[in-house]
Amino acid sequence: MNRGRIWAWFLQRVTGAGLFLVLGIHLWTVHYSRGGEAIVFSEVSARLKTLTFQVVDYALLAFVLYHGLNGVRNVVLDYNITPGQERVLNWALTIIGMIFFVYGAYALTPFIAG
Amino acid sequence: MPERVTDPSVLRRSRDTWPGNYKVGMWAWVLHRITGLGLVLYIFLHILVISTGLAGPASFDEMLHRLHSPVFLVMDSVVLAGALYHSLNGIRLLLFDLGIGVRRQREMFWAVMVVAVALFLVAVAKVAPLL
Numbered sequence: 001m002n003r004g005r006i007w008a009w010f011l012q013r014v015t016g017a018g019l020f021l022v023l024g025i026h027l028w029t030v031h032y033s034r035g036g037e038a039i040v041f042s043e044v045s046a047r048l049k050t051l052t053f054q055v056v057d058y059a060l061l062a063f064v065l066y067h068g069l070n071g072v073r074n075v076v077l078d079y080n081i082t083p084g085q086e087r088v089l090n091w092a093l094t095i096i097g098m099i100f101f102v103y104g105a106y107a108l109t110p111f112i113a114g
Numbered sequence: 115m116p117e118r119v120t121d122p123s124v125l126r127r128s129r130d131t132w133p134g135n136y137k138v139g140m141w142a143w144v145l146h147r148i149t150g151l152g153l154v155l156y157i158f159l160h161i162l163v164i165s166t167g168l169a170g171p172a173s174f175d176e177m178l179h180r181l182h183s184p185v186f187l188v189m190d191s192v193v194l195a196g197a198l199y200h201s202l203n204g205i206r207l208l209l210f211d212l213g214i215g216v217r218r219q220r221e222m223f224w225a226v227m228v229v230a231v232a233l234f235l236v237a238v239a240k241v242a243p244l245l
Contacts, residue, residue: 013211016204023197027237031190036241038182041171061161068154075147100161107165114171 008070015067022060029053041114048111061104069093138220146203149196156193184245191238198234202226 029047030039047053073093081089119125129135136144163181167174206226209215215222 013208017208020201020205032237032240036187036244039178041167041174064157068157071150072154075151100158103165104161107161107168110167
């Protein structure tokens with residue numbers, strides 16, 4: 001078992017536990033506590049002007065991308081790929097994760113500014 | 115005619131991998147995978163929906179208004195059910211890693227499922243007036 005795999009295993013648990021907290025906050029405040037009224041820009045914006053929700057949303061974005069993409073990696077690793085294929089897989093998932101983190105982080109900026 | 119399999123280890127394997135013979139722990143694992151893969155796909159869609167805000171508040175409000183129909187609310191509930199299943203079964207797996215409840219994995223499964231169903235009903239009751 002190499003170091004990278006042990007770290008990935010550990011981080012999957014850390015982000016999983018973190019998601020339980022921040023995804024719970026997100027689902028309740030944004031999607032359910034309001035009784036399912038249509039979500040509007042001004043309301044999201046008012047929330048995202050607070051530091052608490054900036055931390056919650058950026059943590060959610062980072063945790064969910066790591067946990068989800070590392071989860072995909074775990075599924076693929078169950079099919080006995082070669083070390084070369086594993087390297088390609090790791091790079092591909094890392095790049096996808098970074099692109100979506102940057103894009104997702106950028107997508108939140110109008111709400112923080114507006 | 116396919117050749118008849120007589121190797122006992124192969125026979126045991128095919129018997130164990132047949133879904134009709136899965137026990138609770140195996141179903142828990144299979145569902146964790148399926149919900150996990152489904153949720154990853156959903157996350158990308160979710161990021162794309164939110165990114166309509168980049169084109170201005172009007173674009174975001176129009177998109178969110180369009181997603182606010184009974185059909186989408188039912189689909190949201192399916193996503194929520196998947197997320198609750200994955201979260202609560204995930205807590206069960208975390209406890210196992212801490213050495214808690216491994217010998218009682220079956221009872222642990224039903225215990226976390228009671229919590230998942232309760233949370234699902236609270237959420238659905240919240241949005242029910244809109245359906």
